[in-house]
Amino acid sequence: MILRSLFFIFIFVPVMIVGIPIQWVITRLGLYWNFLPFVFHTLGRIFLGMKVKVIGTPSTGKPTLIVSNHISWTDIIAIGSQADVTFVAKSEIRNWFFVGFMGSLQRTLYVDRKRRSDAARASKEMGQRMASGGAVVLFAEGQSDLGTHVLPFRSALIGAAQHAMLEAGAGEVMIQPLTIAYTRLQGLPVGRTDRSFIAWIKSKSIKQNIVEILTGGTREVTLAFGTPRPLGAGANRKTVAKDAENEVRRMLVALNRGTPLPEAAAPAS
Template sequence: MILRVLFFIFVYIPIMVVGIPMMFVITRLGLYWHGPVQLFHWAGCKFLGMKVNVIGAPSHDRATLIVSNHISWTDIIAIGSKADVTFVAKSEIAKWPFVGFMASLQRTLYVDRKKRSDAARASKEMGKRMASGGAVLLFAEGQSDLGTHVLPFRSALIGAAQHAMEEAGAGEVLIQPLTIAYTKLQGLPVGRTDRSFIAWIKSKSVKQNIREIMTGGTREVTLAFGTPRPLSSGANRKELAKQTETEVRRMLVALNRGTPLPVAAE
């Protein structure tokens, strides 16, 4: 814990002091530079005691819809340290102190799930990002989970992305599965009881969850990127959701068990 405090004081704070004003000016000018964002997330991983392993590679410089499982708010820090993506988040996060401000600097797209009209607006923004050749990441379960299994992917989210893609004129779009797995805690395999100190358990408050993660031991998280595939406007969204869900589930089971990753069906 002492090392984390020293890292926060002498590394993390200086990065924020320089990086935050820089990103604020850049975003106000309508520009974007991933370098400072990635550095911030890298420092966040170090501060939280996370070692991030990557299998495969995120799609870069191409219009891509990345669909992933979701375990904790630390998923965003882990992914942000390795990939240049636009996150889609619930609107409540925009109001969180500091977190909402930092998420906005990263061009996070917010959606109010209670309003259909807002979902349509967010979908259009997703389409614009993909049309410009960027990657948009969806936590396709629609909520976080313990990390032992994958909840059903919501086909409506993929369908909305398809529709937005058409409207924005994004021709060749890829869909890429991503599996997030927390595999080790203090160097040992993560057991089911350990996952309550990693995942965002709904029975716990945000403050309690943050405190447990910050005071907990070091953890290893693996990001396994699957093979990108073409996402056509006329593809069956339910079939696509099921295919990517199955691939993410297979990879999660293998990573949790420490066995070789399965080969995706063509």
């Protein structure tokens, strides 16, 4: 904990003091530079004691919707330290102290899932972002879970994003499953009891969750990127969502058990 505190005071904080104003000016000018968010997530990963293993390759250079399971807010740190992506988050986070501000610096898209009109607006923004060649991460379960299983993927935003991407002029749109698995804690396999100290569950406040993560030791997380597939205009959104959900579930089970991954999740050559 002492080393983490020193790292935070003498490295993390000085970088933020210099980097945040620069990123703020860049975003105010309507521009985007991923280097500073990447540095922030990388330093955050080190500070939180996370070791990230990547299997497969995130799709780049093409409009891509990455659909993933969701376990903890640390998922964002892990993904952001490895891939140039934009995140979709629930609207409440925008009003969180500091977190909402930092999210805006990375062009996070906020959506109020309780309002259909807002979902349409967010989907349009997602479409525009992907039409420019970017990748957007959607936590398709709609909430976080312990990490032992995958909740049903919600197809509404996938379908809306599909329509918006094509409307925005994206010629070839890809959808790529992503599995997040926390596999080891302090070098030992993660058991079910340990997962309550990693996942952000409803019975705990964010403050309690942060304290447990900061005092819980080194954790190893695997990001397994599946095979990107074309998301055509005529594709059935429910079928697409179900196929992605099934692939993420297969990969999660394999990663949690330490067994060989399904073929679709094998490392890219």
